[in-house]
Amino acid sequence: MKETSRDKLISAASRLFQLQGYHGTGLNHILKESGAPKGSLYYYFPDGKEQLAVESVQLTAEHVRARIERGLDQKKDAVEAIQGFIEEMANQYQNDRSQEGVPIAAVALETALFSEPIRTACQSGYEGFQEAFAEKLLQSGFEESRARELGIVINSMIEGAFLLSFTTGNNEPLLLAAKNIPALLK
Amino acid sequence: MKETSRDKLISAASRLFQLQGYHGTGLNHILKESGAPKGSLYYYFPDGKEQLAVESVQLTAEHVRARIERGLDQKKDAVEAIQGFIEEMANQYQNDRSQEGVPIAAVALETALFSEPIRTACQSGYEGFQEAFAEKLLQSGFEESRARELGIVINSMIEGAFLLSFTTGNNEPLLLAAKNIPALLK
DNA sequence: GTCTATAAGCGGATAGAC
């Protein structure tokens, strides 16, 4: 179970893109961080930085979705589960703020109008998050179309609260999002 | 009432930073777009790109806040006013999506951990948006602490919905945010 | 105050040895 240069490149890129965005992260920085040689980068990712970004976004999105699903499994009731998940995010954010960033968001905003492959990867990622929430709501008895709608609304709320918490260095927006979830799902 | 080089630089920078983010926008691009000469840039903004970004964020934030206030003045009831404002944003976004971007957000995400002056400017901007919403809620009879809380929640919701709409090229997230505002303010 | 020329460095990408 060894980690290849390819894996090391993607995971380093995922971290750095999330922290500094797409244009703010140079390939040299990714190479240094990953310990991989430049030759390997273009061997594994012939389309260069853009391809690396697409795969990084996909990896990040899978991790986040898995984390959402794990979080929502903690409680049976959907409303409590979603509320608890956001609170959990708020709490763990308080600890290692500096090492995280907002998943996908920076890359999405920077590249949406200029790289269709990256934009599509971000869109798919977001759809995955929404599905995870909708799935939980379905299981809790919400009607299908309503559950899908609320998946989008909850995702909006979390992304926005995360953006504000990250920018201000204060987890209050996330805590308030959690607090107001029950009203939204009423 | 002529527009100075300084004004032209800031307004060009505001547009480009919003569309492409901080690191994705070069000074040369800003200069070309504004028509100002490079000498003027460092004459008016001795601290260079960082200072230009701070002032651009401030300008953008003022415009957005003014637009929020104008939007909220359209209806007397706070709930209807906020809902209407988000719908208005969703509709106008449908038209000229490509020329806008999400105000402040890209710059905030890219620079929060690496430039304190820019981060602070973004934070102040967001606080202004929240005040505008809270003010309207106060006038509509909401209790002070509740109004301030909801200002943050509404701002989160809008920012997140805007991010998703921009990334997916579809205004559905904004429309759903508007639709679900009444439940939130219940 | 305005403009040009240029410095110094980093960006992404490639060639070619091994």
Next chain:
DNA sequence: GTCTATCCGCTTATAGAC
């Protein structure tokens, strides 16, 4: 598959003429 050397373009920033 791995690594180095290198190219070219664009970046921020500065110097100095006008």
